[in-house]
Amino acid sequence: MTGGYDDGYKACPCFWGTSPGSIVVALESRIETFVGLHVLDVGCGEGKNAAYLASKGAIVSAIDVSEFAIANARVAWGNRDGVSFAVQDCAELLLPSESFDIVIAYGLLHCLATEDAVKTTVNRLQAATVTGGFHVICTFNARFQELEAHPEFHPILLPHSFYIDLYKEWEILNATDADLTEVHPHNRISHTHSLTRILARKC
Numbered sequence: 001m002t003g004g005y006d007d008g009y010k011a012c013p014c015f016w017g018t019s020p021g022s023i024v025v026a027l028e029s030r031i032e033t034f035v036g037l038h039v040l041d042v043g044c045g046e047g048k049n050a051a052y053l054a055s056k057g058a059i060v061s062a063i064d065v066s067e068f069a070i071a072n073a074r075v076a077w078g079n080r081d082g083v084s085f086a087v088q089d090c091a092e093l094l095l096p097s098e099s100f101d102i103v104i105a106y107g108l109l110h111c112l113a114t115e116d117a118v119k120t121t122v123n124r125l126q127a128a129t130v131t132g133g134f135h136v137i138c139t140f141n142a143r144f145q146e147l148e149a150h151p152e153f154h155p156i157l158l159p160h161s162f163y164i165d166l167y168k169e170w171e172i173l174n175a176t177d178a179d180l181t182e183v184h185p186h187n188r189i190s191h192t193h194s195l196t197r198i199l200a201r202k203c
């Protein structure tokens with residue numbers, strides 16, 4: 001299991017850049033202070049979101065199944081206080097009940113093998129979140145995908161409504177289905193993904 005992005009992680013030290021994702025930044029309008037909050041960043045990649053929340057005072061556990069992602073993350077952010085990086089498959093993560101204030105799954109869910117794995121993972125992450133805590137989800141969805149920039153990668157493509165439904169017991173603070181056009185540094189192929197982004201709070 002590699003997570004699907006190892007070619008990129010091996011080719012350059014900073015595949016995803018250093019700026020946090022837009023809905024991670026959007027948490028700032030909902031949370032007065034991040035100091036002391038416990039954050040889990042699942043599928044953290046090279047750690048841009050984890051490092052950002054640690055810089056705000058959160059205590060961040062950041063895991064990724066790719067050893068290459070975590071190696072790059074440690075070079076980029078290893079000295080930052082408040083963040084720890086580990087190589088781990090989310091399916092094997094021990095998740096004590098109600099233990100995190102914020103869970104970030106930015107780009108993780110479409111990497112999983114089956115619809116059932118997506119559902120099980122989201123349910124486990126939900127159970128590990130405190131009441132009143134937040135989830136930040138960003139994932140490819142089924143509406144429109146140009147995958148030629150990722151020839152060996154076969155993401156699972158589920159409808160936007162599937163993801164919304166997983167959060168029907170939560171308060172959905174923001175949910176969008178929008179296109180992202182991007183170019184990766186290792187092959188420079190411009191391509192577009194339809195992305196579901198969800199910011200939700202556990203009731």
Ligand SMILES: C[S@@+](CC[C@H](N)C(=O)[O-])C[C@H]1O[C@@H](n2cnc3c(N)ncnc32)[C@H](O)[C@@H]1O
Pocket residue numbers: 002003004005016021042043044045046047048049063064065066069088089090091105106107108111112
């Ligand atoms: C699209 S990348 C996003 C990386 C990072 N969250 C970001 O926004 O920059 C998705 C990440 O999920 C990781 N991943 C895929 N399957 C995983 C799994 N089963 N457990 C943990 N991480 C996984 C991949 O290795 C990859 O680094």
